[in-house]
Amino acid sequence: MAPQSDRSPDEGQPYFGGAEDPSSAAGGGSAGSRGASPARTALAPRETAARRKGKTRRGRGKARNEGLLSKQKRSRRMKANDRERNRMHHLNSALDALRSVLPTFPDDAKLTKIETLRFAHNYIWARERGLERGGGGESGQLKAQEMGRALPPLTR
DNA sequence: TAGGCCATCTGGTCCT
DNA sequence: AGGACCAGATGGCCTA
Numbered sequence: 001m002a003p004q005s006d007r008s009p010d011e012g013q014p015y016f017g018g019a020e021d022p023s024s025a026a027g028g029g030s031a032g033s034r035g036a037s038p039a040r041t042a043l044a045p046r047e048t049a050a051r052r053k054g055k056t057r058r059g060r061g062k063a064r065n066e067g068l069l070s071k072q073k074r075s076r077r078m079k080a081n082d083r084e085r086n087r088m089h090h091l092n093s094a095l096d097a098l099r100s101v102l103p104t105f106p107d108d109a110k111l112t113k114i115e116t117l118r119f120a121h122n123y124i125w126a127r128e129r130g131l132e133r134g135g136g137g138e139s140g141q142l143k144a145q146e147m148g149r150a151l152p153p154l155t156r
Numbered sequence: 157t158a159g160g161c162c163a164t165c166t167g168g169t170c171c172t
Numbered sequence: 173a174g175g176a177c178c179a180g181a182t183g184g185c186c187t188a
Contacts, residue, residue: 081165
C-alpha cells in the first residue's frame, strides 16, 4: 500500500478560486474491481486512469465563494482539507491491510470498502465457529468460496 | 446511460 | 484555538 507518500502536500491545492484545478491530482485511492464478478477481477486501479487523464476531483461548488473568505480562514480550511485527506488515506491504508489478510476468490479480486468490512466480520465469525468445533488448525482456514456459503447474519 | 464506488471538499461538533 | 471525526454534497471513473 501507499500511505501518504502517494500524494505530495502540494497536491492539496486550494480550490477556492477556481472551478477546475488541473494541478491537483485525483485522490490516491483504491478501487477497481469488485468481489464476485469475474469481470471485475484484474482491473487497473482507478487512480491511475484519473491521473493519466490529469483529471481532478476537485470542486463541489458549494462553498466556492471566491475570495470572499479571509486569508486566514482560507488557509485554515486548506489545512483542514489536507488533514482530512490524510486521515482518509490512513483509513484506506488500514482497509487495505485488512483486505490483505482476507481470503478472496478469485485471489486478485478486490473487495469494496463495505464488502471488506462485512467480509471481515463474516470471516471472524466463521473462524470462531471453526475453532469452537475443535476444528482448529488447518480446518479453520476457510476458503473464500466457503465463506460465501456459511454466512452469518451480516450479509448484504 | 444508469448505477455503483470512490476521492475530495466542506461545515458542524466534540475534544484537547 | 486548533485538530479529529463525521456526514452530506459533488463530480469523476468504470461496468453492465
